[in-house]
Amino acid sequence: MASITLRDLTKRFESLVAVDRLNLEIQEGELITLLGPSGCGKTTTLRMIGGFETPNEGDIYFGERPVTWLQPELRNIGIVFQNYALFPHMTVWENIAFGLEMRREAPAKLRQRVAAILAKVQLTGMERRYSHQLSGGQQQRVALARALVVNPAVLLLDEPLANLDAKLREEMRFYIRHLQREFGITTIYVTHDQAEAMVLADRIALMKDGRLQQLGSAEDIYRRPSNAWVAEFIGLSNLIRGTVAGRSDGQLSVRTTAGVFACAGEGATGDVVICVRPESLHFGQQHPNRIHGIVHERVFLGNLLDYQIDGPDGLRLRVQADPSRVFAPGTPVDVSFSSADAWVMRASGS
C-alpha cells in the first residue's frame, strides 16, 4: 500500500490545458474520488497516475518512489475501466490469472489466489465463461477481481459504474466501498456523479478546468463550499450576492438587495455570495434572516415538496420542505434561515 503525491502536475493537449498544476496528496488506504463535469481533467489525471499519459510538467510519487515516467507495467497498479476491458478471447479464469502470470506466480499459488478472489466476488463456478456470456454486474466484478488479485499498491477506477442501470449502480457502490475497506488499498475513483462520490469517498477532490476547486469530505464540501461554482455543482443551492457590511460576535453581516443577513463564514470582506441550501430555508419567521416572496411553482417529489419562490429584486429561491404544509402557486410566503445555514464565500470566480 502506498500514498500518492501529485506535485504541480500539468498536461496539455495542443492548446488545451487539461490538467493545470495539480497538487494533491492521497493518504495510504484512502478512497478519494475525483469529481467534476466532463472535461475537468479527472480522467486525464487518473491516466497519468496509471502511466498511460505522460505529464508535461510535474511529478507523481507512490510513497517515496517517483513514478512520473515509469511504464504502467512496472507501477504495480490495478485499474478498472468504464467498459471493464475484459479480454474477450480469454475466460474469466484466464482474465483474472493474467496479472499473476505476468508476475510469474507459481501455478499452485496462482490457482489458490484466483479461486480465493473468485469466491470473494461471488463468481465461483463462472471460471470457464467468456465475458460476452456474463451480465454487466458480473463483468464488473470480474474486472474488480482481476485488478485486486495482484495486490496492487494503488487501485484506479474510471467511472466503473457508468454502464450499469440505476439499481445495480447503487448496490455496486456499497460493494466497491466494502471491498476497498477490506483490502485497504489506496484508491482513486473518477466519477461525474456526485451522489456516487459522496457515498464512496473518504475525501472528494472536486475539479474544474484542470484545477482543484476543493478537497474535503462530503460534508465539508456540502456545508462549506469554497466558491460559488462548488456550491452549485454539489447539491442544490440558493446563491445571494451581497457585500460585507460588518462583523459582530463571530457572525458576518451581509447587505443584499433582499435584505441584510447574519451569516457564518471565515474572514471575508467586500463582495461575497451567500449560499443557503434549499432544505435550510424554512416557511415562517422562526429564524433571524427573513425573505418575503410569492410561490412560483411547486413540485411533488414524494418525500419532499420542491418550491420555487419569487423573492425581491428578481431573486428566485429554491425551497425543499416536508409535505406537511402545502402552499399553492401564487401564495405570498415568508421564508427564513438561520445564520449557521448561511455560508459566505468570496465573490470572485475560482
Next chain:
Amino acid sequence: MAGLDATVAVPTPPARGPRFAWVVFLIVPIIVFLAVFFLIPYANMVYMSFLVKPAEGAYLKQFTLENYGRTLGDPFYWRILRNTFWYSLLTTAITLVLGYPLAYHIARAPKRWRGWLLVLLISPLLVSVIVRSFGWMILLGRVGLINQLVKSYGGPELHLMYNAFGIIVGLVHVYLPFMALSIAGALQTISPDIERAARSLGASPWRAFWRVTWRLSLPGVFAGTLLVFVLAVSSYVIPILLGANNVLVMPMVIVQMLLDAFNWPLGSALAMVLFGFTVLLLWLYVKIMNRAMRWTAR
C-alpha cells in the same frame, strides 16, 4: 485544502523523460519498399518518355521531345485515345444504371441477408479476369452459346465478340461490383426514415427518390463513376481477349510498343499521355461534381 508536507524528504526524480519511439521501425520497411519499387519506377518512366529510341536497343540517354511530338501529332493515336475514353465513358454510364439498383437492394436488405448478398457481389471480383473474359468468349463467340441458341431458332449469326460490343459487355461485367459497392456504401448512410419523411410530406415514391435519395447518394455515385472510369481506361485483358485486334485501345497499343516494338521511350510517352488526359478529364469531372454536391461538407 491539503498541501504538501514540507518536512517529507522526497528524493529527486531521475532525469528520465519521454522514451524513444521504437515504433517508427514499423513503418520504415514499407516506406523504403514503396519508395524504391513504386515511386522511383514511376519517376523513371516519366524520365524515359523524354529519351531517344535508337535503332538497336530499348533506349538512349538523350533528351528529346520527339516522343510526345509523335503521340500528340499523330491522328492515329488521337483516334485510339478517343475510342478508349469513349468506351470507358459508356462503361461507366452503363454500370451506373445497372449498379444503382444493385446498391439500393443491398443497402435496404435486412441484416441477415446483407452479408450473403455482399459475398455474391464480391465473389466475381475474386475470380481472375481471364476466367471471366473466357466465360464471355464462350457466350458471345460466333459458335458461342448465344449464337447456338439464336441459330437453333433460325436467327442470323450475331456479331457479339471481337468488336466494341464484346468489350463493353466485358468491361461492364468486371466493373459493375465496384460501382455497386461504392453506391451501396453511400446509401447505407442514408436513413430510410428520410424517404419516409419525404413521402409523409406528399412526394410520390419516384419523386422522393429523385429529390432526396438520389441527391444524398451523389457522393457514392461520384466515387463509383470515378473509380470505374479510371479502371476502364486502363483495362488491358478484356479489350485484347474480347476485341482482339479489331478494336484498339490505348493500353493495348502501349504494351505492344513496349514488348513487341521494344520502343520504350515512345511507350512511356504514350502511357504518360493516357495518364495525363485521364487526370485532365477527372479534374473537370471533379469540378462539375463539386458544384452538384455543394451541400456536402467537404
Next chain:
Amino acid sequence: MTRRRDRGWVLGVTVTILYLFLLAPIVIVILSAFNAGEYLRFPPQGFSLRWFVRFTESPSFVRAFEFSLRLAVYVTLASTVLGTMGALFIVRHARRVRDALRLLLLAPLQFPAILTGIALLIFFYATGIGTRGMRPLFIGHTLVTIPYVFLTVSTVLVGFDRSLEEAARSLGAGPFRTFWRVTLPIIKGGIISGALFAFITSFDQFPISLLLISVGNTTLPIALFDYLRFSFEPTAAAVSTLSVLLSVGIVLLIQRLVGLESIYWGGPR
C-alpha cells in the same frame, strides 16, 4: 399499399437478373469444364472429367499452376507482414503524417496495374535487376497486395478497444507481451482476411505478370491467356474452374472467419 409492393417486386426481379449476369460467365466456364464434347456446346453432351485429366497431363499448365501457387505464398507472407506493420503504425502512431502515409500505402491500388507493370519493367532493366526468375514478379505482386492487407488490418485496428491493452499493461505486461497475448489474437481476423485477399490477388494477377515474366517462367493467368488467344479447348475451362474453386474457397473462408470473429471473440479453443 399495392403500389409499394409493386415497386419492391420490380427491384427484386431486376436485381436477380443482374446477379445472374454477374455470375453467368463463371458458371458457364465451370459447366464447360465438365462437358464431354470437344467444343463448348449447349446443351451439354455429357459429364466428363477428361479436361481435368488433360490439365494434369499438360506440363506447361501444371508448372504454371505450381509457380503461381509458390509465388502467391511468398507474396502473401511479405505483404501481410509489411501491411500489418504499416497499419499498426498509421492507425496508432502517425497523427500528423497519417493522411500522407495512407495515400502512399494505397497508391499502388489507385494507379492502373498495367502502368505499374510498365514502370517496373523499365526500372528493373535500368537497374540491372532484370526480369529473370521469381524476384521481379515477387516485388510487383507484393506492391499491389500490400494495400489490401493494410485496409483490412486498419479496419480491425480502428475499432480496437485500446483499454484492453491498457488493462494488460496495468497487470504487468510490457508492450511486446501485450501485443502478443492481447492485441494479436483479437486482430487476427483482419490479418487473415487481408492475407487471403493478398493471396488471391497475387494468384489471379495479370497485367504486372504479363510485363515481368521471363522466358521459362509463367504464371497461371498468363498461361491461360496465351492459350486462349490461339485455341478454344475446354482444357482452359478446366484450368479456369480450378482457379475459380480456389477463389470461391477463399471467399467462403473469409466470410466464415470474419463472420465468426465478429459474432463472438475467441470462443472455445
